[in-house]
Amino acid sequence: MRLGVGGALLLGAGGVLAYQSSGYELPVAAREALYALSPKEYLVVQAVASRMLRADEPVEGQAAYPSPEELGVASSIDVFVARLDDANRRDLRRLLHVVEHLLPLGAGYASRFTRLSGSEQDRVLEAMETSPVGLLRGAFNALKALCAMGFFSHPLTWGPLGYDGPMVARPPAGWVETARLSRERAS
Amino acid sequence: MTVRRGRLERSPLSLSCDVAIVGSGAGGSMAAYELAGRGLSVVVLEEGAYHRPRQFDQREEHMLPSLFRELGGQRTDDLSLLVLSGRGVGGSTVHNTNLCKRTAPEILAHWREEFGLSGLETATLDPLFAEVESLLGVVPIRPEQLSSHNAVFKRGVEALGHAGGMLSHNRDDRCIGSGFCELGCAYDGKKNALRVLLPEAMRRGAVVVSDARVDRVVYDDRRASAVRGRLLDEHGVPRGDFEVRCEAVCLAGSAIGSASVALRSGLPDPHQQIGRHLHLHPGVAVAGRFEERVEGWRGIPQSYECTEFLDLSPGSERRAWILPSFAHPVGTATVTPGFGPRLLSAMRAYPHLGVLAAMVHDVTEGRVYLEGDRTRIAYVPGASDRAQLALGAREASRILLAAGARDVMMPGVPPATIRTEAELEEITEERFHPHDVPLTAVHPMGSMRMGTDPRSSVVDATGRLHTMDNVWVTDGSLFPTSIGTPPQLSIYTFALKVARGLELA
Ligand SMILES: Cc1cc2nc3c(=O)[nH]c(=O)nc-3n(C[C@H](O)[C@H](O)[C@H](O)COP(=O)(O)OP(=O)(O)OC[C@H]3O[C@@H](n4cnc5c(N)ncnc54)[C@H](O)[C@@H]3O)c2cc1C
Ligand code: SF4
Numbered sequence: 001m002r003l004g005v006g007g008a009l010l011l012g013a014g015g016v017l018a019y020q021s022s023g024y025e026l027p028v029a030a031r032e033a034l035y036a037l038s039p040k041e042y043l044v045v046q047a048v049a050s051r052m053l054r055a056d057e058p059v060e061g062q063a064a065y066p067s068p069e070e071l072g073v074a075s076s077i078d079v080f081v082a083r084l085d086d087a088n089r090r091d092l093r094r095l096l097h098v099v100e101h102l103l104p105l106g107a108g109y110a111s112r113f114t115r116l117s118g119s120e121q122d123r124v125l126e127a128m129e130t131s132p133v134g135l136l137r138g139a140f141n142a143l144k145a146l147c148a149m150g151f152f153s154h155p156l157t158w159g160p161l162g163y164d165g166p167m168v169a170r171p172p173a174g175w176v177e178t179a180r181l182s183r184e185r186a187s
Numbered sequence: 188m189t190v191r192r193g194r195l196e197r198s199p200l201s202l203s204c205d206v207a208i209v210g211s212g213a214g215g216s217m218a219a220y221e222l223a224g225r226g227l228s229v230v231v232l233e234e235g236a237y238h239r240p241r242q243f244d245q246r247e248e249h250m251l252p253s254l255f256r257e258l259g260g261q262r263t264d265d266l267s268l269l270v271l272s273g274r275g276v277g278g279s280t281v282h283n284t285n286l287c288k289r290t291a292p293e294i295l296a297h298w299r300e301e302f303g304l305s306g307l308e309t310a311t312l313d314p315l316f317a318e319v320e321s322l323l324g325v326v327p328i329r330p331e332q333l334s335s336h337n338a339v340f341k342r343g344v345e346a347l348g349h350a351g352g353m354l355s356h357n358r359d360d361r362c363i364g365s366g367f368c369e370l371g372c373a374y375d376g377k378k379n380a381l382r383v384l385l386p387e388a389m390r391r392g393a394v395v396v397s398d399a400r401v402d403r404v405v406y407d408d409r410r411a412s413a414v415r416g417r418l419l420d421e422h423g424v425p426r427g428d429f430e431v432r433c434e435a436v437c438l439a440g441s442a443i444g445s446a447s448v449a450l451r452s453g454l455p456d457p458h459q460q461i462g463r464h465l466h467l468h469p470g471v472a473v474a475g476r477f478e479e480r481v482e483g484w485r486g487i488p489q490s491y492e493c494t495e496f497l498d499l500s501p502g503s504e505r506r507a508w509i510l511p512s513f514a515h516p517v518g519t520a521t522v523t524p525g526f527g528p529r530l531l532s533a534m535r536a537y538p539h540l541g542v543l544a545a546m547v548h549d550v551t552e553g554r555v556y557l558e559g560d561r562t563r564i565a566y567v568p569g570a571s572d573r574a575q576l577a578l579g580a581r582e583a584s585r586i587l588l589a590a591g592a593r594d595v596m597m598p599g600v601p602p603a604t605i606r607t608e609a610e611l612e613e614i615t616e617e618r619f620h621p622h623d624v625p626l627t628a629v630h631p632m633g634s635m636r637m638g639t640d641p642r643s644s645v646v647d648a649t650g651r652l653h654t655m656d657n658v659w660v661t662d663g664s665l666f667p668t669s670i671g672t673p674p675q676l677s678i679y680t681f682a683l684k685v686a687r688g689l690e691l692a
Binding site for chain 2: 051052053054055056057062065076080082083084085087088122125129130134135137138139141142144145147148149150151152153157158160161162163165166167168169
């Protein structure tokens with residue numbers, strides 16, 4: 001294993017921290033709708049997604065992005081986590097506890113991630129993204145990939161991207177047109 | 188074609204046959220096609236599900252988890268490298284981008300000389316390559332099929348006077364150039380394992396069982412007598428058992444899956460070679476921002492290549508193969524630097540991006556190993572391969588600038604924006620330590636490699652395990668080294684060669 005001692009210890013600690021579960025309330029309906037995550041893990045995911053996918057200010061003429069909350073990104077991540085194999089699911093859940101309890105300490109905050117202000121949460125995520133512990137950088141990328149999957153797969157994000165989505169959902173453009181377009185651009 | 192679905196079969200499922208094949212991708216499907224054609228009874232066990240073209244809905248959030256191992260998130264053990272490989276009837280051929288190249292003569296010569304492998308002369312292999320090409324309808328991609336994205340790349344390559352050219356593929360006229368190859372083809376335009384080889388194997392009597400994960404090969408001394416595993420439900424969760432009694436076994440679960448099954452089974456391995464010598468062709472992507480709308484998601488994804496920096500002779504220090512590598516929005520966002528407003532703002536350039544990948548013909552040797560029940564991949568590019576990643580990223584960036592890109596972005600910590608020669612020169616090996624730049628690999632190979640010396644290889648020149656009388660390998664695990672070019676044609680061809688030589692004792 002090449003997790004590095006720091007990385008392995010951190011993930012191990014995540015398993016222990018999972019037992020700290022007080023102070024995480026979700027409405028009954030939301031709690032019952034969860035597939036894989038505990039209410040605490042769901043709230044951590046929601047907080048991470050809300051910073052990872054915070055919209056830019058559109059300049060004039062540009063479409064605005066929807067918010068991750070509107071798109072239910074945290075719920076899609078929950079569904080995705082439910083499909084993971086046991087080992088990957090366990091690792092991911094441990095990571096969420098590390099994000100909640102340990103990473104804020106590393107960034108100088110004596111508080112849980114979910115209780116920090118938005119800009120403080122950004123600083124924690126930045127520290128993770130650029131961490132000297134390789135595994136944490138890798139974990140940041142894995143979290144970002146989950147958020148990207150929950151967000152950029154949604155058709156409401158495609159307008160701001162200028163992407164027209166799956167072709168099976170509309171009559172196929174047909175080969176000829178695609179080829180003509182290519183030739184025009186090539187010439 | 189009628190695939191038996193493990194998710195619906197009564198448990199325990201019990202079958203018997205001459206040859207049990209583990210995995211239905213490039214190697215497994217070809218072995219099934221050939222062995223069934225020889226009149227042998229064949230059962231193919233495939234861990235993943237069976238999909239038909241109408242199920243390929245071109246949505247990343249559905250198709251990546253359905254068609255790839257670990258839901259598309261398989262990474263090396265330190266999380267630094269994403270390793271994409273297939274899981275499902277047809278294996279990685281379902282979502283690959285259909286490029287076809289024969290194994291280079293330099294590579295075959297190296298295998299003959301360094302590993303003592305006979306039967307790899309051009310005169311022996313060329314007819315086999317030709318047979319496979321004809322079976323899979325391999326043809327050059329036509330100039331009018333060049334997408335706008337590939338045309339931009341070609342423009343850059345030509346402006347610099349680099350070596351480059353059109354590629355060949357195994358698509359036919361059902362392909363409309365939708366650009367969704369990596370999510371499965373809704374138009375059935377790929378002449379791959381799923382469309383060509385498995386249906387023909389079944390017409391010849393082979394049985395294909397999906398949702399059936401082989402956990403171990405049952406053996407006594409030097410002879411395997413069965414494979415055993417679990418039937419999986421639609422979520423991949425075990426729901427029952429199966430056993431297939433057989434006279435021979437072909438491992439074709441890919442360089443990761445086959446080594447994993449061999450290790451789990453505890454197949455005799457006195458020199459601890461199983462799982463070692465793994466090569467991946469690690470790749471780095473750089474993105475140029477153009478004034479024009481490139482719309483890189485449209486058209487055949489990869490039809491043109493740059494071979495200026497690819498010399499496959501042993502000891503070469505030009506081992507980077509450059510080609511277009513455009514992803515759909517989720518894939519693109521995953522490697523675009525930053526998060527929050529910075530990420531979302533950068534993503535607005537999506538239609539204006541030209542994205543190139545540099546894939547390295549790697550000398551680094553990784554390893555597939557088990558950690559408890561879990562299959563793990565250890566792989567950290569060595570200094571020489573990091574230098575090749577840097578060479579590839581630098582030259583791919585130069586091509587994008589020559590094609591007219593305003594600037595080029597190389598993801599990483601910190602990300603680099605490149606506009607000038609001086610900035611190009613800053614892309615050095617130093618930037619490619621693990622986790623510095625996101626790396627992706629799509630060509631696992633070599634974890635049960637061929638050779639004549641059992642101390643440094645797992646199978647002999649016929650593909651049979653040195654330590655077993657009736658277990659063969661028919662997938663990318665066989666290759667003694669990296670091959671430096673897209674591997675599917677080589678895998679299909681070596682699987683055909685092994686299956687043709689396979690004799691039941
Ligand atoms: C995105 C992408 C694009 C690519 N593009 C190209 C390209 O353009 N050209 C090219 O040459 N190559 C390409 N490749 C690579 C190529 O597809 C693979 O190298 C090739 O398919 C590997 O063949 P294989 O037989 O070794 O394994 P695979 O085709 O991966 O098949 C292995 C199968 O075995 C199954 N399996 C594994 N373990 C078990 C088990 N225990 N029990 C039952 N089943 C099991 C897996 O589920 C899988 O379906 C691409 C790959 C990817 C990911
Ligand atoms: S580009 Fe062609 S082969 Fe690829 S998905 Fe579209 S139609 Fe199918």
